Amino acid sequence: MARCLVTGGAGFIGSHLTERLLELGHEVIVLDNLSTGRQENLSHVTGNPRLSIRNGSITDPVLLSETTVGVDVIYHLAAAVGVKLVADDPVRTIETNIYPTEVLLRSAATARQRVFLASTSEVYGKNPKERWTEEDDLHFGPTSRPRWAYGCSKAIDEFLALAYHRKFGLPVVIGRFFNVVGPRQVGHYGMVIPRFVDQALQGGPVVVYDDGEQVRCFAHVKEVVNAIIRLVETPAAQGLVYNIGSDAAVSIRQLAQEIIQRVDPRIRIQYLAYREAYGDDFEDVRRRVPVVSRLESTIGYKPSMTLGEILDDIIRWKREQRDAGRRS
Numbered sequence: 001m002a003r004c005l006v007t008g009g010a011g012f013i014g015s016h017l018t019e020r021l022l023e024l025g026h027e028v029i030v031l032d033n034l035s036t037g038r039q040e041n042l043s044h045v046t047g048n049p050r051l052s053i054r055n056g057s058i059t060d061p062v063l064l065s066e067t068t069v070g071v072d073v074i075y076h077l078a079a080a081v082g083v084k085l086v087a088d089d090p091v092r093t094i095e096t097n098i099y100p101t102e103v104l105l106r107s108a109a110t111a112r113q114r115v116f117l118a119s120t121s122e123v124y125g126k127n128p129k130e131r132w133t134e135e136d137d138l139h140f141g142p143t144s145r146p147r148w149a150y151g152c153s154k155a156i157d158e159f160l161a162l163a164y165h166r167k168f169g170l171p172v173v174i175g176r177f178f179n180v181v182g183p184r185q186v187g188h189y190g191m192v193i194p195r196f197v198d199q200a201l202q203g204g205p206v207v208v209y210d211d212g213e214q215v216r217c218f219a220h221v222k223e224v225v226n227a228i229i230r231l232v233e234t235p236a237a238q239g240l241v242y243n244i245g246s247d248a249a250v251s252i253r254q255l256a257q258e259i260i261q262r263v264d265p266r267i268r269i270q271y272l273a274y275r276e277a278y279g280d281d282f283e284d285v286r287r288r289v290p291v292v293s294r295l296e297s298t299i300g301y302k303p304s305m306t307l308g309e310i311l312d313d314i315i316r317w318k319r320e321q322r323d324a325g326r327r328s
């Protein structure tokens with residue numbers, strides 16, 4: 001049994017990770033300021049005696065260093081995430097994503113704690129390659145476009161983590177998430193699947209930005225958290241960056257159609273210009289597909305649930321939420 005700290009543990013991915021760690025018999029401390037995370041994400045496990053929840057921000061260095069004392073593994077997931085949030089508040093993105101990571105890495109290096117650093121496929125920016133491997137170049141747009149602040153902030157975190165690994169031998173693993181989805185993900189910050197499912201359950205239309213030919217790969221959060229835990233438990237993964245996600249590509253238009261087929265085939269798609277959705281200074285990433293062979297060869301596993309299985313699970317959860325809301 002290990003004592004684990006999960007920063008951002010009340011968030012979408014963090015809460016699934018917390019639940020899984022508890023299932024495996026570990027002790028978990030969650031540090032979350034509930035800005036984008038939600039208390040109810042942990043409602044299934046709040047009574048667990050091996051879980052403690054600290055309500056506070058990773059931007060508070062005193063709280064952060066107090067919370068790390070005596071911990072064996074730190075899963076650092078707390079961050080300003082979501083393209084919409086980042087576009088709306090670039091100052092918060094930079095302040096939340098950079099300085100606290102440095103504080104945490106420094107103390108982990110001193111205490112010799114293992115660290116998982118959550119990063120993002122946004123670090124590849126708009127690299128035009130068909131499929132991205134971990135050693136590919138980062139292609140950011142101009143600093144006048146706030147979207148790139150997110151990927152840049154996480155790239156700095158990665159540089160810091162790798163530097164602490166090289167200089168101080170910090171046992172850190174970096175995971176770049178590719179469109180992780182599943183129950184508990186909310187659509188307020190721009191995430192496409194919960195938005196489409198909500199729109200479909202309300203009778204439509206489903207609002208696709210631009211022409212819908214943008215391409216993404218969606219991975220179920222349960223498979224992703226298993227991959228994270230295995231990476232942390234694999235010494236050969238230390239000091240490396242991993243793409244974590246599915247490599248099954250789908251266009252956003254196909255995604256909308258799959259959801260419509262499952263909810264009500266009469267629902268129509270409405271196309272909306274990026275400018276109207278995000279404002280003038282927005283740039284999308286047209287194609288985002290990972291190569292996940294490094295992950296597969298290290299842990300013998302990659303996310304493999306089909307899009308259909310993933311959508312069924314999310315639609316089921318959304319319907320349950322809606323029905324519970326009607327009853328209360």
Ligand code: UDP
Nearest residue numbers: 083190191192193195207208209214252284
């Ligand atoms: N998207 C869309 N309608 C929405 C939200 C997103 O068509 O209501 C598109 C968006 O333009 C992008 C894709 O879906 O091309 C994935 O968007 P998301 O914000 O989920 O993730 P990311 O852009 O970070 O991959």
